[in-house]
Every structure is written in structure tokens, then in C-alpha cells.
Amino acid sequence: MITVAGLSVFAGDRALVRNVSFEIGDGERVGLIGESGSGKSLTALTVLGLLPEELRATGSVLFHGKQLLSASERELSRLRGNALAMVFQEPMSALNPLMRVGRQVAESTRLHGTRSRRKANEKAQRLLESVGLPDVFRAYPHQLSGGQRQRVVLAIALANDPALLICDEPTTALDVTVQAQVLDLILGGVAERSSALLFITHDLAVVARVCDRLLVMLDGEIVEQGSTREVLTAPRHEYTRKLLAASDLEAA
Numbered sequence: 001m002i003t004v005a006g007l008s009v010f011a012g013d014r015a016l017v018r019n020v021s022f023e024i025g026d027g028e029r030v031g032l033i034g035e036s037g038s039g040k041s042l043t044a045l046t047v048l049g050l051l052p053e054e055l056r057a058t059g060s061v062l063f064h065g066k067q068l069l070s071a072s073e074r075e076l077s078r079l080r081g082n083a084l085a086m087v088f089q090e091p092m093s094a095l096n097p098l099m100r101v102g103r104q105v106a107e108s109t110r111l112h113g114t115r116s117r118r119k120a121n122e123k124a125q126r127l128l129e130s131v132g133l134p135d136v137f138r139a140y141p142h143q144l145s146g147g148q149r150q151r152v153v154l155a156i157a158l159a160n161d162p163a164l165l166i167c168d169e170p171t172t173a174l175d176v177t178v179q180a181q182v183l184d185l186i187l188g189g190v191a192e193r194s195s196a197l198l199f200i201t202h203d204l205a206v207v208a209r210v211c212d213r214l215l216v217m218l219d220g221e222i223v224e225q226g227s228t229r230e231v232l233t234a235p236r237h238e239y240t241r242k243l244l245a246a247s248d249l250e251a252a
């Protein structure tokens with residue numbers, strides 16, 4: 001579904017992401033791991049067409065055969081929130097602080113097809129219920145906890161049954177007790193829709209649980225990729241071995 005080939009991201013002539021290639025199949029769950037600054041978020045932002053203006057991407061990102069690197073902003077914004085959806089670390093950045101959350105979920109369904117306001121509101125309420133928030137339709141984002149806000153963001157991301165959901169450290173900013181809950185909702189949400197998942201995290205225990213396949217980034221490059229099992233039980237790259245040794249998974 002997504003084929004990334006020879007992708008590089010530059011700031012001036014400095015390469016921040018170098019010659020990255022990977023594929024994500026329909027419904028596949030792929031984990032992207034690697035140390036801070038290795039280029040994980042930039043890779044995800046490039047796929048979404050959300051690179052900051054000062055950065056430049058070269059190579060190829062094909063989504064169902066369509067070249068996203070040369071797509072217009074109009075085409076990209078049509079894809080985003082529809083076929084391609086995302087959940088980032090900080091839910092407030094994805095929400096409008098001045099709009100009730102039910103309306104925000106409803107708008108996201110209206111942007112992509114559901115015309116009638118009543119139907120959109122009903123759908124929004126169902127989506128909020130599906131992430132365990134039956135009573136927040138009329139609340140403003142600041143009235144919710146961090147975990148609840150992230151669940152609203154997830155409801156918006158899933159509103160149009162995306163082909164691919166990209167999650168960039170979706171639970172890092174949350175209390176440990178709600179991390180597992182939000183993770184379960186993400187997994188349930190993509191499973192129900194057969195959406196593919198690109199999951200960025202520092203947490204190897206999470207990728208071990210969530211992902212079919214892993215990509216390991218170091219200094220802007222993918223240094224290793226393979227099935228989660230292969231990578232976690234028989235890592236080939238020195239850096240992956242170090243990551244594993246530093247995690248609690250080693251004993252497993």
C-alpha cells in the first residue's frame with residue numbers, strides 16, 4: 001500500500017534522513033524504533049506530506065501507486081484524515097481548544113463524506129463511545145484529561161476508516177496507567193477497520209506486542225528491518241543488539 005524508496009530529507013545540504021526504503025502492506029502493523037534524533041518523526045511526516053517548509057524530501061513515497069512527494073497540498077490534505085490518519089504525542093496540537101470535542105469529531109466525518117449534520121453528530125457520538133468516551137460530546141478539550149484528549153484524537157483519526165494510521169509516540173506523554181488503555185484502543189481500532197499501522201516508539205515491549213514487522217533507524221538510516229520476531233530474537237545490527245540489551249526484553 002505504501003512503498004517508500006530511497007527517501008532522504010535535507011535541511012539545506014545536511015541529510016537528516018538518508019536513503020530510507022520500506023513498505024507497508026494492507027493491514028500490516030509496522031514498528032519504527034531508534035534513538036532520539038534518528039529521523040523517525042521526519043520519516044512519518046514525509047509520508048503524510050507534513051514536512052516543515054525549510055526541509056526538502058527526495059526519493060519516492062508511493063501510496064497505492066500515487067507519488068506523494070509530488071502531490072499538491074490539496075491532494076495531500078484530502079488524503080490526510082481520510083486514507084492517511086495520524087496520532088501524535090501531544091493531543092492538544094491536534095485539537096481546536098475553542099471547539100467542543102463532539103463537533104470536532106463530527107467535522108472530521110463531514111470533511112470526508114457524511115453530509116448531514118445530524119448523521120455526522122450521530123457518527124461522532126458512536127466514535128467517541130468506541131474509544132470509551134460516551135459523555136464528552138459537549139466538552140471542550142481543556143476539560144478533559146490527557147488520556148481522554150488522546151482518545152478524542154484517535155476517534156478523529158479513525159473516523160474515516162483510514163488505510164494507514166501513523167502513530168508517533170502516541171502514549172509517551174500519558175500517565176502509565178492510561179498508556180495501556182490507549183494502546184489497546186489503537187490496536188482495536190485498526191484491527192476493526194483492517195487499517196495498516198506505522199507505530200513509532202521508544203518502547204520495545206510495546207512494539208513486541210503490537211507490530212508484525214520492525215524498522216530500526218540510526219542516524220537517519222534504516223539499519224535493520226524484518227519481522228518483529230526476527231529482529232527481537234536474532235538482531236543482526238550492532239545497534240539493535242544494544243537497544244535490546246538496554247531494554248527489559250532481553251530476558252524474554
Ligand SMILES: Nc1ncnc2c1ncn2[C@@H]1O[C@H](COP(=O)(O)OP(=O)(O)OP(=O)(O)O)[C@@H](O)[C@H]1O
Pocket residue numbers: 011016034035036037038039040041042043052054055
Ligand atoms: N525543521 C528542522 N530543521 C532542521 N533539523 C531538523 C528539523 N526537524 C528535525 N530536525 C533534525 O532531524 C533529526 C531527526 O529528527 P526527528 O524528529 O525525525 O527524530 P526522531 O527520531 O523522531 O527523535 P525523537 O525520538 O526524539 O522524537 C534530528 O537531528 C533533528 O534535530
Ligand SMILES: [Mg+2]
Pocket residue numbers: 040041042168
Ligand atoms: Mg520523534
